[in-house]
Amino acid sequence: MDNITILVDAPILLVQLLLDGLLAGAIFALAAYGMALVWGVMNIINVSQGEYVMLGGFVAVLLAEAGIHPMLGVPLAALLLYLLGWLIYRLVIFRIVDRDLFISLLATFGISILLQQLANQMFGADVRTAEGELGTSFLFDGMVTIANIKLAAALIAVLTGGALWLFLKKSRLGQAIRATAQNARAARIMGIDTDRVYATTFALNAAICGAAGALVAMTWIIHPYFGLVYTIRSFMIVVVAGLGNLLGVIAAGLGLGAAENFAGFVLGVEYQAAFVFTLLVVILLARNLLLGRKRQYLK
Amino acid sequence: MFRTTKILPTLCAFTLAWSALATTGVYAAETITLGAAVSFTGKYSTNGMHTKNGYDLAVARINETGGIKVGDNTYELKIIYYDDESTPARGTQLIERLVNQDKVNFILGPYSSGLTKAIAPVTEKYRVPMVEGNGASRALFDQGYRYLFAVLSTSEQYLQSAVDLAAERASAMGKEPSSVRIAGVFENDPFSQDVRAGVLDDAKRHGMKMVIDDKLPPEINDMSTSLTKVRALKPDLLVVSGHAKGAALAIRQVSEMKIDVPMLALTHCDSAQVIDKFGKTAEYALCASQWDRTLSYKDEWFGTAEEYAQLFETTYNYAPPYQAAESTATVLTFVDAFQRAGSIDKEKVRDALATTDRETFYGHIDFDDSGKNIAKPMVLYQVQDGEYKVVAPTKWASSELRHPTPPWAQRQP
Numbered sequence: 001m002d003n004i005t006i007l008v009d010a011p012i013l014l015v016q017l018l019l020d021g022l023l024a025g026a027i028f029a030l031a032a033y034g035m036a037l038v039w040g041v042m043n044i045i046n047v048s049q050g051e052y053v054m055l056g057g058f059v060a061v062l063l064a065e066a067g068i069h070p071m072l073g074v075p076l077a078a079l080l081l082y083l084l085g086w087l088i089y090r091l092v093i094f095r096i097v098d099r100d101l102f103i104s105l106l107a108t109f110g111i112s113i114l115l116q117q118l119a120n121q122m123f124g125a126d127v128r129t130a131e132g133e134l135g136t137s138f139l140f141d142g143m144v145t146i147a148n149i150k151l152a153a154a155l156i157a158v159l160t161g162g163a164l165w166l167f168l169k170k171s172r173l174g175q176a177i178r179a180t181a182q183n184a185r186a187a188r189i190m191g192i193d194t195d196r197v198y199a200t201t202f203a204l205n206a207a208i209c210g211a212a213g214a215l216v217a218m219t220w221i222i223h224p225y226f227g228l229v230y231t232i233r234s235f236m237i238v239v240v241a242g243l244g245n246l247l248g249v250i251a252a253g254l255g256l257g258a259a260e261n262f263a264g265f266v267l268g269v270e271y272q273a274a275f276v277f278t279l280l281v282v283i284l285l286a287r288n289l290l291l292g293r294k295r296q297y298l299k
Numbered sequence: 300m301f302r303t304t305k306i307l308p309t310l311c312a313f314t315l316a317w318s319a320l321a322t323t324g325v326y327a328a329e330t331i332t333l334g335a336a337v338s339f340t341g342k343y344s345t346n347g348m349h350t351k352n353g354y355d356l357a358v359a360r361i362n363e364t365g366g367i368k369v370g371d372n373t374y375e376l377k378i379i380y381y382d383d384e385s386t387p388a389r390g391t392q393l394i395e396r397l398v399n400q401d402k403v404n405f406i407l408g409p410y411s412s413g414l415t416k417a418i419a420p421v422t423e424k425y426r427v428p429m430v431e432g433n434g435a436s437r438a439l440f441d442q443g444y445r446y447l448f449a450v451l452s453t454s455e456q457y458l459q460s461a462v463d464l465a466a467e468r469a470s471a472m473g474k475e476p477s478s479v480r481i482a483g484v485f486e487n488d489p490f491s492q493d494v495r496a497g498v499l500d501d502a503k504r505h506g507m508k509m510v511i512d513d514k515l516p517p518e519i520n521d522m523s524t525s526l527t528k529v530r531a532l533k534p535d536l537l538v539v540s541g542h543a544k545g546a547a548l549a550i551r552q553v554s555e556m557k558i559d560v561p562m563l564a565l566t567h568c569d570s571a572q573v574i575d576k577f578g579k580t581a582e583y584a585l586c587a588s589q590w591d592r593t594l595s596y597k598d599e600w601f602g603t604a605e606e607y608a609q610l611f612e613t614t615y616n617y618a619p620p621y622q623a624a625e626s627t628a629t630v631l632t633f634v635d636a637f638q639r640a641g642s643i644d645k646e647k648v649r650d651a652l653a654t655t656d657r658e659t660f661y662g663h664i665d666f667d668d669s670g671k672n673i674a675k676p677m678v679l680y681q682v683q684d685g686e687y688k689v690v691a692p693t694k695w696a697s698s699e700l701r702h703p704t705p706p707w708a709q710r711q712p
Contacts, residue, residue, distance in 0.1 A: 117341075127543040147555035
């Protein structure tokens, strides 16, 4: 109750919470975008999602430690993770496309453990950060402060999301990816090399996560074992947005980010996650009811 | 073929006889074997390495200076290590192995309260004394364990001195200590909740009010909601405990969001390397520490705390974090107990441990009935001009506290 009183007394804090939530949500949305892509096209729930975010973060951290601005880590992480994604597809993932969902869960879970331990061996278990040193913006007489890195991160996240959406809509490869997602067999008959499409999709996902990770390292913190947080968030956002709805993923990411921040403020941070998961259940139930009604109508 | 089959056993017998002769004849000293399951891999691997370095430095020192005289015998020390992979289940298996297969009678603690909590029932079952320096949770000491001894201060003491310091400052500025308002942000894990309990106890003692009492989930990566509350409520003291990630996040986000708070107190600043990573933005932060090289403790093995720190630095090429110092003190505590027991019988050593009362370079060690060290205080650093300076408790302070922290608008970028 006290917390609501604070908000009533200082409504400007609502702006702070909203902005913080939206900006955080944008980065989560980026990682979720990749997951939606792989899930939609390959029917694989990739639980090693967060590990690509983590590896992307280490790229930015290592650059910063070498005296190079970590912002360069965004494209570099995307590139390196693209290659890693391709490699992982060629080694493991191609064996599990079209297989049981359970197998893909197990395989990607294995990859996630492997990547965690490798990162731990290579970079150590310490908490790391990359300093972008972009400063802070002040709004409303300094009552609302936004770290510029968060603004930049959100901008990059939205731009990347938009570019991807265009790529899928307009380019030949993008169209091939969508065709494969709709009906892989038909796509194959039409002469699309679905194996290549899958490889590209998986590598693209890793690249997106890598870029998100570089932003995470500049905004918050990273260490080899924090991937799971991002996997779960991505999963949640994709479930809320629904498969095959890439713009919905961005909307869900931003919305969940903001909702989470408000819940954290009003209910206390210990209920933040509980609130978001409850919201998830409510959304799923509501959607189920709506669908149920639709079916009845069609009868 | 015939020949090799004959030669081989002869050779083996010869080698065996020779080595037996060599060990009895040349190396008269016998060995006391200590066992340790420490995290070489997994999430505690960095602190696991500090722990091992601390243990190894003590063993090297003891053996260099002629070993330990126990009764009429002189012993050298040896440690058998296993990697617990930072997982409690593996830790318990390895202690079983150390006790049953390697026949180790003395256990050195692992890194972290969680792993110590996991293996303490095992050492208790086999009645094997364990001395540890890296498990601070107070839940370890209300189980009635007889064979567990901890040289470090328990976790509820970590930030108590910060509360006392805030009270002192309030009095100095002509205000009532009870007017101090505290904001607390604590990770929702056993360690940080212990820290919270300590802060609450002390706040209550001074009649202070907790205006914020947030529990961060362990997978936390953002503190901005709590800090928004801090901005609105303007507390006099902000206390954050959430291991290295809590410290890193607090320093980063307080500076990015330009949150003005007169006093900020943290745990795990040194594991988060806040000075190296955040430079000037870390200035004025107060950090809890178990030990510091500037303290005036000393012993006959290492000399002063500073001399210990120098030896550690020349051996491992980095300054000793307190995790290493407390690990070294763990081995020294065993050595002291062996000497006083005059025996390496584990029951006698256990009884000697229970009556430990001595000074080491790490601080005074005196166990209460539950096995925790009640003689050594925590110290509080402040980041001043890019260095950690001890500012509390006043008895050990090497520098004046800089208080209040100036607002961000007046601080040099």
